[in-house]
Amino acid sequence: MTEKIGVYVCHCGSNIAGVVTVAEVSQWAGEELASEGVVISRDYKFMCSSLGQELIQKDIQEMGLTRVVVAACSPHLHEATFRTACKNAGLNPYLCELVSIREQDSWVHTDKEAATQKAKAIISGGVARVAHHESLEPLRVPIHPDTLVVGGGIAGIQAALEIADAGFHVYLVEKEPSIGGHMAQFDKTFPTLDCSACILTPKMVQVGSHPNITLLTWSEVTKVDGYVGSFAVTINKKARYVNTDTCTGCGICWEKCPKKVRDEVFEVGLGNRKAVYTPFPQAVPKYPVIDAPNCTYFIKGTCKACEKFCPTGAINFEQKDEEITIPVGNIILATGYDLFDAKRIPQYGYGRLENVFTSLEFERLSNAAGPTGGNIVLRDGKTVPKAVAIVHCVGSRDQNYNPYCSSICCMQSLKFAHLVHERTGAEVYNFYIDIRTPSKGYEEFYNRLLEEGTNFVRGKVAEISSVARVPEEQGKLVIQVEDTLIGKQRRIPVDMVILSTGIQARHDAKEVAKMFGISCSADNWYIERHPKLDPIATMTDGIYIAGCVQGPKDIPASVAQGAAAAARVLGKIQQKEISLEPVRATVNQEQCSGCRICNDLCPFNAILFHEETMVSEVNPALCQGCGTCVAGCPAGAISGTGFSNDQILSQINGLLLLRITDQEYA
Amino acid sequence: MTTKPKFAMYWAASCGGCEIAVLNIHEKILDVDANFEVVFWPVAMDAKYKDVEAMEDGSILLTLFNGGIRNDENEHIAKLLRQKSKILVAFGSCANEGCIPGLANFTPIQEIVDTAFSTLTTENPDNIRPQTTYAMPEGEIHIPTLYPILKTLDQVVDVDYYMPGCPPESHQIAAVIDLVIQVLQGKAELPPKGAVIGVGLSTVCDDCKRTRNIKKIKQFGRIQLQHSDPELCLLEQGIPCNGPATRQGCGALCPAAGAQCIGCYGPAEGVIDYGARLVAAFASVVDSNNPDEIDQIMDGLVDPAGQFYRFNLAGSLLKGSLTAIRSISK
Ligand SMILES: Cc1cc2nc3c(=O)[nH]c(=O)nc-3n(C[C@H](O)[C@H](O)[C@H](O)COP(=O)(O)OP(=O)(O)OC[C@H]3O[C@@H](n4cnc5c(N)ncnc54)[C@H](O)[C@@H]3O)c2cc1C
Numbered sequence: 004m005t006e007k008i009g010v011y012v013c014h015c016g017s018n019i020a021g022v023v024t025v026a027e028v029s030q031w032a033g034e035e036l037a038s039e040g041v042v043i044s045r046d047y048k049f050m051c052s053s054l055g056q057e058l059i060q061k062d063i064q065e066m067g068l069t070r071v072v073v074a075a076c077s078p079h080l081h082e083a084t085f086r087t088a089c090k091n092a093g094l095n096p097y098l099c100e101l102v103s104i105r106e107q108d109s110w111v112h113t114d115k116e117a118a119t120q121k122a123k124a125i126i127s128g129g130v131a132r133v134a135h136h137e138s139l140e141p142l143r144v145p146i147h148p149d150t151l152v153v154g155g156g157i158a159g160i161q162a163a164l165e166i167a168d169a170g171f172h173v174y175l176v177e178k179e180p181s182i183g184g185h186m187a188q189f190d191k192t193f194p195t196l197d198c199s200a201c202i203l204t205p206k207m208v209q210v211g212s213h214p215n216i217t218l219l220t221w222s223e224v225t226k227v228d229g230y231v232g233s234f235a236v237t238i239n240k241k242a243r244y245v246n247t248d249t250c251t252g253c254g255i256c257w258e259k260c261p262k263k264v265r266d267e268v269f270e271v272g273l274g275n276r277k278a279v280y281t282p283f284p285q286a287v288p289k290y291p292v293i294d295a296p297n298c299t300y301f302i303k304g305t306c307k308a309c310e311k312f313c314p315t316g317a318i319n320f321e322q323k324d325e326e327i328t329i330p331v332g333n334i335i336l337a338t339g340y341d342l343f344d345a346k347r348i349p350q351y352g353y354g355r356l357e358n359v360f361t362s363l364e365f366e367r368l369s370n371a372a373g374p375t376g377g378n379i380v381l382r383d384g385k386t387v388p389k390a391v392a393i394v395h396c397v398g399s400r401d402q403n404y405n406p407y408c409s410s411i412c413c414m415q416s417l418k419f420a421h422l423v424h425e426r427t428g429a430e431v432y433n434f435y436i437d438i439r440t441p442s443k444g445y446e447e448f449y450n451r452l453l454e455e456g457t458n459f460v461r462g463k464v465a466e467i468s469s470v471a472r473v474p475e476e477q478g479k480l481v482i483q484v485e486d487t488l489i490g491k492q493r494r495i496p497v498d499m500v501i502l503s504t505g506i507q508a509r510h511d512a513k514e515v516a517k518m519f520g521i522s523c524s525a526d527n528w529y530i531e532r533h534p535k536l537d538p539i540a541t542m543t544d545g546i547y548i549a550g551c552v553q554g555p556k557d558i559p560a561s562v563a564q565g566a567a568a569a570a571r572v573l574g575k576i577q578q579k580e581i582s583l584e585p586v587r588a589t590v591n592q593e594q595c596s597g598c599r600i601c602n603d604l605c606p607f608n609a610i611l612f613h614e615e616t617m618v619s620e621v622n623p624a625l626c627q628g629c630g631t632c633v634a635g636c637p638a639g640a641i642s643g644t645g646f647s648n649d650q651i652l653s654q655i656n657g658l659l660l661l662r663i664t665d666q667e668y669a
Numbered sequence: 670m671t672t673k674p675k676f677a678m679y680w681a682a683s684c685g686g687c688e689i690a691v692l693n694i695h696e697k698i699l700d701v702d703a704n705f706e707v708v709f710w711p712v713a714m715d716a717k718y719k720d721v722e723a724m725e726d727g728s729i730l731l732t733l734f735n736g737g738i739r740n741d742e743n744e745h746i747a748k749l750l751r752q753k754s755k756i757l758v759a760f761g762s763c764a765n766e767g768c769i770p771g772l773a774n775f776t777p778i779q780e781i782v783d784t785a786f787s788t789l790t791t792e793n794p795d796n797i798r799p800q801t802t803y804a805m806p807e808g809e810i811h812i813p814t815l816y817p818i819l820k821t822l823d824q825v826v827d828v829d830y831y832m833p834g835c836p837p838e839s840h841q842i843a844a845v846i847d848l849v850i851q852v853l854q855g856k857a858e859l860p861p862k863g864a865v866i867g868v869g870l871s872t873v874c875d876d877c878k879r880t881r882n883i884k885k886i887k888q889f890g891r892i893q894l895q896h897s898d899p900e901l902c903l904l905e906q907g908i909p910c911n912g913p914a915t916r917q918g919c920g921a922l923c924p925a926a927g928a929q930c931i932g933c934y935g936p937a938e939g940v941i942d943y944g945a946r947l948v949a950a951f952a953s954v955v956d957s958n959n960p961d962e963i964d965q966i967m968d969g970l971v972d973p974a975g976q977f978y979r980f981n982l983a984g985s986l987l988k989g990s991l992t993a994i995r996s997i998s999k
């Protein structure tokens with residue numbers, strides 16, 4: 004045995020020492036593993052403290068250790084700490100192995116004797132493994148200073164502005180004709196009830212005129228190549244049929260356009276727009292788009308009213324989709340959410356019972372710039388409701404639909420109750436399971452609603468029906484609910500029902516995630532690198548997430564994430580170059596048969612296939628070392644740095660403390 | 670009399686195909702005769718074990734040993750030939766990794782014997798079973814004792830080189846013989862000990878002419894049940910071809926003939942467990958995320974043991990079933 008291995012066993016206060024007899028383990032390793040190359044074994048109260056680290060460094064320098072095994076917490080927590088300690092003492096950081104005797108031992112066992120034995124086995128595995136480690140150097144790649152932000156909702160807007168204000172260039176891609184996202188559809192925002200447009204539009208205008216922002220609306224990303232520092236992103240700019248160089252946004256075209264189209268996106272079906280349109284008056288950019296499938300000219304070949312009346316001749320029916328490819332160093336995904344489809348709960352009658360509305364419909368109904376001018380009326384467009392039911396948690400916290408809490412519905416329901424009260428004086432009933440108002444100013448808002456005289460009924464609504472049982476129910480919508488506070492079934496007749504539909508991941512979230520090489524949770528929210536400590540980074544270097552794409556949240560949280568993602572990107576840009584973990588997969592070109600089994604396996608799209616030579620290759624800058632392809636390659640042609648057969652098998656042998664002898668088979 | 674180096678070949682638990690493959694090298698066999706003195710080769714010439722026992726240790730230059738170690742006779746000769754040979758080659762799939770005889774490692778000895786002595790076509794009215802020792806008037810006689818499971822050659826003795834294949838392809842055998850002759854003439858060097866010889870570096874797919882795409886499998890099916898596209902990779906058509914995992918060497922014979930590779934050339938370089946590798950690979954390209962559908966797709970592989978371990982059960986990490994490993998010969 005030529006390696007000189009040092010073993011350091013941590014007490015982690017009583018976290019480990021409370022269950023594992025640390026001193027015994029350390030002594031055992033020094034004696035029993037001497038034959039495996041262990042020359043020193045120590046235990047210490049907190050190995051991660053600077054004193055603990057100094058112990059290791061001193062031994063490296065004075066005893067000439069060539070390998071280090073630290074038995075402590077999980078590599079997730081302190082691998083970097085101990086690697087850096089080794090590096091500072093002149094030992095290649097990858098010659099250090101951190102084995103977990105806390106998460107995998109002391110925290111999950113109560114039998115002290117057995118846990119102590121297990122710690123020995125774990126350390127024995129680490130010692131056997133570390134002997135096969137190699138010195139590695141991190142990969143260095145330059146960072147392109149430009150950034151791509153996908154999604155122009157409030158999260159994307161915030162991120163783009165922060166980066167642009169810091170002096171770096173941003174491409175903001177939005178698939179709709181205007182930025183703004185869902186927030187642009189609201190009238191008032193909880194809990195302060197400030198006017199959504201008043202706080203949003205100034206930011207939109209800033210984006211539109213910022214010298215550091217290239218705004219690409221009516222556009223979608225179609226392909227992402229490359230890796231952190233140098234992505235090549237292909238964007239499809241859909242034909243607008245309007246020349247943005249000459250268009251002044253005067254609005255004559257949509258005034259003159261004879262074709263009315265139901266607006267299913269911005270007005271959620273409650274209002275109309277023209278075939279040439281901007282989704283709302285404050286749209287940014289101000290240029291309209293022609294909705295070709297609905298345009299009379301595109302359907303019948305005649306009309307061109309817009310072209311005729313456009314004072315600057317900006318209409319161009321010949322325009323084609325345009326594909327551009329841009330280089331960027333980092334990407335922020337802020338593609339937001341979809342509303343839960345209320346039709347999935349048939350007993351609530353949405354789509355069948357006229358005066359059942361979704362939350363987003365109500366937002367448009369109550370919006371001063373909306374289809375009713377902000378008048379809260381029934382679907383007939385004129386009748387003011389006298390009694391309104393607001394149903395919380397629709398599609399959320401329900402094992403049949405979305406098990407999670409949409410986090411914003413309680414507050415939006417309270418906001419709705421307030422607006423109904425204020426504008427109609429109607430009797431308002433809020434049906435809730437639990438009221439959840441955990442953020443700043445939220446509980447106060449709830450108290451305000453209680454004082455306003457809203458009726459709060461605790462219970463999950465069973466059914467909404469138009470079938471009357473008693474004369475008072477005639478012509479009404481009846482809410483059937485068990486009021487759990489009084490323990491009684493109740494039937495409450497109302498004129499209007501607002502379903503506080505929850506939010507869910509976008510219908511295309513999975514495909515978009517795949518294109519960018521990141522992963523989704525079971526509910527299709529994008530997965531953060533760490534739920535607490537790194538909520539805006541993803542497992543793919545250079546790709547960040549912000550806003551509701553990461554999970555349900557309100558505007559303040561979306562803005563905070565947008566800003567946080569921007570800060571992370573700015574930090575990366577400032578470094579000009581980044582180092583990547585050298586734990587990567589590589590394909591042995593001679594061994595690869597070109598069977599193509601691995602080609603679609605990589606969650607980070609790191610594998611490419613060369614048609615000419617019929618071999619596959621891993622792009623080291625994209626590879627995250629996850630090992631999927633290594634396990635998948637039947638030819639054994641792919642190896643993962645740090646996870647060679649020798650390393651894994653010797654660790655298993657070490658763990659077993661004895662080798663399985665052939666005796667057993669004879 | 671002669672100073673030609675000595676050559677031996679032996680069959681243990683095997684079918685005899687490997688011997689035929691050696692004879693199948695046609696006129697090259699004359700080179701064997703010209704360059705070697707054949708001292709022991711039961712299939713081709715008469716010889717007694719005691720003749721081998723009488724030879725000097727290390728006096729045979731090259732021994733091709735085919736067959737697995739199923740009984741004490743196999744083991745005795747394996748050890749004897751190891752002692753007498755300079756170069757011992759595990760020749761053919763059985764010696765390398767157990768091959769078809771190794772598939773019996775799933776079954777306890779008693780069951781194997783019962784099956785063999787009570788099939789429909791076996792006439793055995795007294796339901797007799799073989800005895801390993803039997804007292805005759807002339808004295809006690811012995812037949813070899815079965816081991817609980819079949820072992821590969823290198824599980825019993827030290828092996829210098831490995832030459833897989835069921836059987837090894839004749840052109841590969843000829844090439845290896847050529848190489849040894851060149852080494853004898855000082856024109857070439859032997860590969861490092863432990864090397865797999867008579868093979869390529871990659872897998873069968875490397876030689877296969879069929880076009881292939883990114884693989885996504887929605888259904889597995891047996892080849893006889895479907896019409897396959899002769900130009901397209903079989904695996905992509907749901908026919909479970911073992912080519913991706915099987916050592917290159919045969920020239921992709923089976924897929925060229927329209928049949929899937931069944932894996933006779935064994936695992937690729939550096940692969941520890943052939944079957945596990947292949948399971949992982951097939952599972953990786955199953956095109957579904959729905960557990961029920963996945964089960965349904967996997968049900969298309971009707972004989973997993975035969976699919977994944979047909980040739981290499983004895984040499985796998987598993988080696989056999991526990992009931993077989995613990996079974997005792999009576
Ligand atoms: C009815 C309702 C009322 C609410 N009221 C309030 C409130 O009063 N106060 C509050 O704090 N929060 C409220 N919320 C929550 C609020 O809407 C969200 O917190 C906020 O909109 C999240 O912003 P975002 O940028 O993450 O997503 P979004 O607003 O959804 O923006 C995402 C943007 O990305 C675009 N996009 C999507 N996919 C792509 C793609 N592939 N390529 C390019 N662009 C794409 C979309 O078109 C959209 O413009 C409410 C939510 C609902 C449903």
Ligand code: SF4
Nearest residue numbers: 595596598599601636
């Ligand atoms: S799975 Fe292995 S052999 Fe097949 S193409 Fe990929 S690297 Fe090559």
Ligand code: SF4
Nearest residue numbers: 605626627629630632
């Ligand atoms: S180890 Fe393989 S599958 Fe995993 S990231 Fe790297 S190339 Fe992709």
Ligand code: SF4
Nearest residue numbers: 874877902903910912
């Ligand atoms: S048919 Fe078999 S050998 Fe040929 S490429 Fe497909 S998997 Fe490989």
Ligand code: SF4
Nearest residue numbers: 919923930931932933
């Ligand atoms: S294709 Fe496979 S089964 Fe057929 S000969 Fe070659 S290695 Fe053997």
